[in-house]
Amino acid sequence: MDIKPLILIVEDDKPICKFIKVSLEAQGYKCIETSSGNTAVSLVFSMNPEIIILDLGLPDMDGVEIIEKIRDRTKAKIIVVSARERERDKVEALDSGADDYLTKPFSVSELLARIRVGLRNFNKNNNTQGNPVSSFELRDLKIDFDKRRVSVLGEIIHLTPIEYKLLELMSKYPGKVLTHKFIINKVWGGYCESETKSLRVFMASIRRKIEKDPAQPEYIITEIGVGYRLVDE
Incomplete structure (x- = not known):
């Protein structure tokens, strides 16, 4: 018997909460919901x-604070669903540990797609824990981590270090939006805002090498003002 994935909905707008719950249960997901940030934290640890x-604008606690409280203590994928449209809010949520960010209003199909990505990555992380992955494949793109070799359609792509x-960093987080700050910290060892321009130059160069049409990328998607996302199928 298959165990249905459990989804926690943290939303204080009752019509939206009901809409999300009904839509997800129709797809076979098991849902629990709360409008309280404090209760949400407790449910994460108990359930x-x-x-x-996660909605950000809760009556008792800001959603970013919830992320900070739970991120290091749960492997759950956190999808922020918020009316806040400012790039600053998106960056703050993602840098705090959210895995994805949807702006209201949103379509059910889009939310379901983000959930499927989250579940794939959740299961992938659990299955590979303690077992280092030696390669990554996405469509025609392949990365051999042992040989530090990248190929597209079997043709070796020459990348700078x-x-x-x-x-390599993006391949470890397929489907997840990585902020400029996160990427720069991981690759350069510390964040400096001036490095954002350098990051754009490097990303443009990678696209020229791996994309059929760099202007219409299939692999690396720009999240304007926020960062980049490697697609996940």
């Missing part, structure tokens, strides 16, 4: 959900 759908580090 251990696989996915957390920084370009390889960037692509």
